[in-house]
Amino acid sequence: MSQFNQVINVETANSARQKEVTMSDSVLVAYATRYGSTQAVAEAVAATLRECGLAVELQHVRKVRTLAGYSAVVLGAPLYMFRWHKDARRFLSRHREALTKRSVAVFALGPITTGDEKEFQGSRAQLDKELAKFPWLTLVALEIFGGKFDPAKLRFPYKLFMRQVPAIDLRDWTAIRAWTSNLAVKLQAALA
Numbered sequence: 001m002s003q004f005n006q007v008i009n010v011e012t013a014n015s016a017r018q019k020e021v022t023m024s025d026s027v028l029v030a031y032a033t034r035y036g037s038t039q040a041v042a043e044a045v046a047a048t049l050r051e052c053g054l055a056v057e058l059q060h061v062r063k064v065r066t067l068a069g070y071s072a073v074v075l076g077a078p079l080y081m082f083r084w085h086k087d088a089r090r091f092l093s094r095h096r097e098a099l100t101k102r103s104v105a106v107f108a109l110g111p112i113t114t115g116d117e118k119e120f121q122g123s124r125a126q127l128d129k130e131l132a133k134f135p136w137l138t139l140v141a142l143e144i145f146g147g148k149f150d151p152a153k154l155r156f157p158y159k160l161f162m163r164q165v166p167a168i169d170l171r172d173w174t175a176i177r178a179w180t181s182n183l184a185v186k187l188q189a190a191l192a
């Protein structure tokens with residue numbers, strides 16, 4: 001083997017090792033959504049984690065095949081009719097074993113009326129009830145964010161009985177970024 005080939009091989013091995021470290025240290029932000037408001041929050045979460053120095057991949061939850069490349073997972077999904085989005089529930093069941101070995105954080109979108117403490121507590125109680133179905137799941141962070149509602153976008157059957165409800169956007173981007181910055185500190189500590 002020529003000296004040139006040896007240099008190439010060493011460099012290839014180094015970059016492969018570097019890639020391995022980067023991949024296994026990265027955070028997956030996975031989201032479920034029906035009308036897109038949770039996707040926008042997931043994008044903000046991913047951007048904030050990146051600003052905090054973490055390597056992040058953002059994926060629709062249905063596109064995730066494996067968690068092999070990730071050390072941590074942030075799962076976000078909206079509440080609908082007292083349930084957490086079914087894609088999020090399926091994700092938890094499908095990746096149960098891998099999730100027990102990783103840092104996991106969860107957020108849900110819900111409140112779309114008053115946005116007061118009581119409404120947030122109601123949405124939180126719904127989420128807690130849903131997550132209780134996954135008793136093996138340990139979370140490093142859990143949060144409810146205000147949601148977005150647009151009657152013009154409603155599909156059947158909801159448009160029959162919810163089209164008079166006023167449009168509202170209760171997503172608090174300052175609160176979303178603050179929660180994510182705290183989460184970044186926890187994830188960085190877990191990686192150290």
Ligand SMILES: Cc1cc2nc3c(=O)[nH]c(=O)nc-3n(C[C@H](O)[C@H](O)[C@H](O)COP(=O)(O)O)c2cc1C
Binds near residue numbers: 037111123
């Ligand atoms: C038909 C319908 C039912 C909903 N049910 C609930 C609910 O049971 N609990 C709750 O906290 N939020 C509920 N929401 C609010 C949604 O969670 C909120 O609109 C969220 O932002 C939707 O996310 P998406 O745009 O990603 O689909 C409901 C919204 C709609 C339109």
